[in-house]
Amino acid sequence: MQRGNPMQGQTVKRVCSSPLLVAVAAVLTIYLIPSPINPKPVRLSDHLPVLEGPLTINRNLQKVTKLFEGQILGPESFAVGQDGSIYTGSADGRIWRIKDDTLTYIARTGVEHQDCGLYALEHVCGRPKGMKVDARGDLIVVDSYKGILRVELETGRVETLLDSFNNSRFLFLNAMDILHNGTILISESSTKWERRDYRYEVIETNNLGRILALDPETRRAWLVADGLYLANGMTLTHDQNAILVAEMSLSRISKIYLTGRQAGQREVLVSNLPGYPDNIKPNSRGHYYVGLGSVRFVGSSPLGSFLDLVGPYPAVKRTVAKLIPAAMFDVFLPKHAILLEISDSGSIVTSHHDPGASTLTALSEAFQHGEDVYVGHFKIPFVGRMKSYELHTEES
């Protein structure tokens, strides 16, 4: 810079004011760009759960054996066939059979493409979620996008039973169960967000979830319940009089009665869970396994539980969603996996942990068949399996 330049003073001034200008411009830009989400204020609870009593930390989940590591991505949910074979679906849209510790490809729910498994193609390739073998021996599969499908297990033939409701195609179907009379019950997590955008659905905390029913013979579908907060896992109760629905984004499980004088009524079965409930499956002890997709408890995160902190402040949530790419939210997830066992009355009977998430980052589902408990999650690259006695040795 030349000495005595008449412009010098101005240059110095401009340099001094530019950080301020940049800051003002940045704030204005952040303020003006639309947020991808339209959140509601929610308060999950006044206090986070404490890991004591039935929630006391153990290392039971670290006993999981990893099967088919690297051969399968994201086995989320399981079903058992009439011959005892286990079925599951993967992130690339494929359905698999597990028999005699062999993994066999059965069918795919969407279109085949070399990049299936990637976020960008999920709605094309399909994303199989809840499944169950029906009385005919066919596998009924819920695909988040493709709808309710019937898979003939011998041939791999896939037939669509329902791909839309009320003239809207599905974006985010999740779990299912089948009543004794053949009616299929389905949980729909959102009517706004696609499954691949589940993080937005969680942070937005909207109640756009529903339970639908389908008569597979007539293909008639009807609404059982709506207004649910990210309706995720769902199971019939042991007596089939009601369903239990994980309302994931509110960290609670609701019960919706199907029959009797209470038909249509709903109640909150258990709330303020130590995490965000994913799939619910009955087990042989007369209880239910509830996988937690992520955890929230006293000490789970150095700053406190993120969704609990920002829940009441929609403006903060809107701004966070503008600034942080959704995929980066995962960086802040606590490293601790929990599987809960709850009773019909909603009390937490016991819990199984992987503190530090050394074996499992989180759980979508624990599915019991005989002595085996299959453990899945929508992002893990293996099928987890343990013996049910390994989960319950420490109890009387």
Ligand SMILES: *[C@@H]1O[C@H](CO)[C@@H](O)[C@H](O)[C@H]1NC(C)=O
């Ligand atoms: C079907 O869609 C219409 C128009 O969007 C809406 O008014 C109606 O409530 C919907 N019915 C059900 C059962 O969702």
Ligand SMILES: *[C@@H]1O[C@H](CO)[C@@H](O)[C@H](O)[C@H]1NC(C)=O
């Ligand atoms: C099966 O049971 C459900 C619940 O009680 C009922 O809504 C449905 O109509 C029944 N379906 C048939 C085919 O009877």
